[in-house]
Amino acid sequence: MTTPDQISFLDAPRPDGSSPDRAIAVATLTQTTQRIIEDRIPRLWVRGEIANWKVHRSGHRYFSLRDDTAQVDCVMFQGDSWRLPADPENGMEVAAFGQATLFAARGRFQLIVRSLEAGGEGLWRIAFDRLRRELESEGLLDPSRRRRLPPFPRRIGIITSRSGAALTDVLTVLRRRSPWVDIVVHDCRVQGEGAALDIRTAIARVSSVEGLDVIILTRGGGSMEDLWCFNEEVAVRAVAECPVPIVCAIGHEVDVTLSELAADLRAPTPSVAAELATPDRDAVAARLEAIAEDLERGLRRRVDRGRQRVVVIERGLPRSIQSRLERARARAAHVAGRLDALSPLGTLARGYAVATSGGRLLSSMSHFRDVGEFELRVLDGRVRARVEGLEPDGR
Amino acid sequence: MSDAGIDFEKTLRDLEAIAGRLDSEELDLDEAISLFEQGIAKLRAANRWLDEAQGRVEELIATATGRLETRPIDGERPNAVRDTE
Numbered sequence: 001m002t003t004p005d006q007i008s009f010l011d012a013p014r015p016d017g018s019s020p021d022r023a024i025a026v027a028t029l030t031q032t033t034q035r036i037i038e039d040r041i042p043r044l045w046v047r048g049e050i051a052n053w054k055v056h057r058s059g060h061r062y063f064s065l066r067d068d069t070a071q072v073d074c075v076m077f078q079g080d081s082w083r084l085p086a087d088p089e090n091g092m093e094v095a096a097f098g099q100a101t102l103f104a105a106r107g108r109f110q111l112i113v114r115s116l117e118a119g120g121e122g123l124w125r126i127a128f129d130r131l132r133r134e135l136e137s138e139g140l141l142d143p144s145r146r147r148r149l150p151p152f153p154r155r156i157g158i159i160t161s162r163s164g165a166a167l168t169d170v171l172t173v174l175r176r177r178s179p180w181v182d183i184v185v186h187d188c189r190v191q192g193e194g195a196a197l198d199i200r201t202a203i204a205r206v207s208s209v210e211g212l213d214v215i216i217l218t219r220g221g222g223s224m225e226d227l228w229c230f231n232e233e234v235a236v237r238a239v240a241e242c243p244v245p246i247v248c249a250i251g252h253e254v255d256v257t258l259s260e261l262a263a264d265l266r267a268p269t270p271s272v273a274a275e276l277a278t279p280d281r282d283a284v285a286a287r288l289e290a291i292a293e294d295l296e297r298g299l300r301r302r303v304d305r306g307r308q309r310v311v312v313i314e315r316g317l318p319r320s321i322q323s324r325l326e327r328a329r330a331r332a333a334h335v336a337g338r339l340d341a342l343s344p345l346g347t348l349a350r351g352y353a354v355a356t357s358g359g360r361l362l363s364s365m366s367h368f369r370d371v372g373e374f375e376l377r378v379l380d381g382r383v384r385a386r387v388e389g390l391e392p393d394g395r
Numbered sequence: 396m397s398d399a400g401i402d403f404e405k406t407l408r409d410l411e412a413i414a415g416r417l418d419s420e421e422l423d424l425d426e427a428i429s430l431f432e433q434g435i436a437k438l439r440a441a442n443r444w445l446d447e448a449q450g451r452v453e454e455l456i457a458t459a460t461g462r463l464e465t466r467p468i469d470g471e472r473p474n475a476v477r478d479t480e
Contacts, residue, residue: 152404154450162454171452180448184465186455205455205463284403285445291410292438298417299431302424331424 030104037109041100046072046111050092061087065096065111074098076113082193084116085228086127094118124224128231132258140240146264147245149277153213155182156277157206157244159199162187166220166249166270173274177281184209190219195229199259200238207244214277215242217259218249218270230257239263249273286361353378355385365392406441410434 015032016022048065055061059078064071074096076084088094098113116123135141156174160166167185174181188202189195199217206215217239219227229235230250239246240262248263249270260266267273355362357374368374368387376383413434417427453465 150404157455178450180444180450182450183452184455185453185468205457208463209455209465281445285442287407288410288438288441288445291407291414291434294414295410295417295431295434295438298414299427302417302422302427331428 026107027104030102030107034102034104038099038101043097043099043114045095045097047093047095048072050088050090050094053087053090055087061113065094072100073108073110074113075110076116080114083225085124085231086130088116088118088123088126092118092122094122124228128258131231131233131236132261135236135240135258135262140237141258141261145240149245149247149265150213152279153178153181153277155184155209155211155213157184157186157209157212157215159186159188159202159206159215159217160219160270161190164190164220166218169220169270170216170218170274173271174278177275178278179281181278184212189229191222191226191229196232196235199229199235203238203242203246207242212244215244215246216249216270216273216277217246217263218267218273219251220270221252221255224255227251227255227257230259235259236262247273247277282360286359289361290359353383365390401440401444403441403444406437410437410441413437 015024015028017024046065048067048071051064051066051071053061053063059081061076061081061084063074063076065074066072076098095117096111096113097115097117098111100109100111102108103110118126132141139145158167158170160170162185171183174183184206186202186206189198203215203217206212219230227250230248236258239248239259242263245264247265247267248257248260249267249272250257250260253268256266265273265276267276354377355368355374356377357367357371360367362368362371362374368390371387373384373386376385413430416422417430417434422430452468454468456464456466458464
C-alpha cells in the first residue's frame with residue numbers, strides 16, 4: 001500500500017498554514033488528507049447496512065453503508081460492479097471490501113468498494129431466483145418446451161472454451177461412440193465479463209450451420225462466480241430460443257444453472273452430454289446383427305413353407321405348371337444356397353463362434369474386461385461360458 | 396463423413412419394416428426373395444458405413460469481415476483423441 005513516494009511525503013515537512021500569510025491551498029489540504037487516509041487505512045472489509053443504492057448510467061453504483069451511529073458514502077465503479085450478480089436491496093446487511101479515501105474535488109470521505117458480499121449465497125441467490133421467476137412466468141423453463149434429440153445426429157456443434165478440458169472430454173466420447181459424426185467447434189469464453197454475450201453469439205453462429213442436428217453447450221467445474229455467466233439473462237434466453245436442440249452441461253452435477261434449465265436436455269458433466277447426444281456404435285452394430293438374423297429367419301421360413309406346399313399339390317397338376325414349379329424350386333434352392341453364404345451361420349458351421357453378453361457383441365479384449373459370464377453362439381445352439389483370464393496378443 | 400452418407404435412421408426403419416413383412420406377411424416367393432435381397436443390400440451398406448464413416452472435426456470462426464468459416468482443427472487434438480481409442 002505504501003509506495004516509496006508516499007514514504008518520502010510522510011517524511012517531508014508538514015504543510016505550514018501557521019498564519020494567514022502562510023495559508024495553504026484547499027487542494028493541498030484535501031490531497032494531504034487523502035494521502036494520510038490512504039496510507040494509514042489499508043484496503044479492508046467494512047460491515048454495514050446498504051442505504052440509498054443508486055445505479056448510474058455509466059454502470060457505477062453509489063450508496064451508503066451505515067449502522068446505528070455512523071454512515072459512509074461508497075462508490076463501486078463499473079469495472080468492479082459488473083461482477084455483482086444482482087444489485088442488493090436497501091437495508092441488506094453486507095460486507096464491502098475497498099479503499100477508504102478522500103474524494104479531493106469535493107472534500108468528501110468515501111469508500112471505493114471493489115467487491116461486495118451478502119451473507120451466504122446472498123446476491124447470487126437473489127439474482128438466480130429473480131431471473132428464474134421471470135423466465136418461468138414466460139414459460140421458457142417449461143419442460144413441455146423441451147425437444148427430443150435426434151437419435152442419429154450427423155452434425156454436432158460444440159460451444160465451449162477451446163482450451164478447456166471439457167472440449168477434450170466431449171471430443172473423446174463423440175469419436176468413440178459415433179465416429180461418423182461431423183463436429184463443429186465454436187470457441188467461447190465460459191466465464192468472466194462478456195462471456196454471456198459470447199455464449200449468445202456462439203449459439204447464433206453455430207445454429208446457422210447447415211445440417212446441424214444438436215448443440216452441446218458445456219464447461220467444466222468452477223466456482224459459483226465462474227459459472228455465473230450461464231445464469232445471466234442473455235445467455236439463458238439464447239439457450240431457450242436456440243433453433244436447434246441443445247444439450248447443456250455446466251460444472252459438476254451439483255451445480256444447476258438457468259441455462260441448463262432452459263435447455264432441451266441437461267447433463268451432469270461434459271462427457272455425459274456427449275453420450276446423451278449420440279448413439280453408441282457397438283449398440284448400432286448389434287441392432288444390425290439382430291435385423292440380419294430376422295431377415296434370414298423370415299426368408300428361411302417362407303422357403304420351407306413353400307417347399308411343403310409344393311409337395312402337397314404337385315401331383316395332379318398340368319405339366320406346364322409342373323415345369324414352372326420345377327423352375328421355382330430351382331430358384332428356391334439357389335436362394336437357400338446364397339442364404340447360407342450370407343448368413344453368419346455359414347461362418348459358424350466353419351467352427352467360429354460369436355460371443356455375446358446381454359445382447360452386446362464381444363469382439364475385443366476390452367469388451368470382456370467387465371464381463372463374468374457370457375454366451376457363445378455356435379452352429380446349433382448357445383453355450384454359457386465364463387471368463388477365466390485375458391491374454392492380449394503380443395505386439 | 397462423406398456427403399453421400401446414408402440416412403441411417405431411415406435405413407434402420409426400412410430394415411425393420413422389411414424384416415417384419417418377411418416374417419408376417421403371406422408373400423410370393425419372388426416377393427420374399429426380392430425383399431430379402433433389398434434387406435441384405437441395405438444391411439451391407441449400413442455395416443460398411445458404420446465401419447468406414449469418419450466425421451470431420453472443424454472449428455467455426457468469424458473472419459474480420461464477419462463471415463463464418465470452418466477450418467479443420469489443427470491436427471493435434473483430434474489426432475490425440477483418435478490415438479487414445
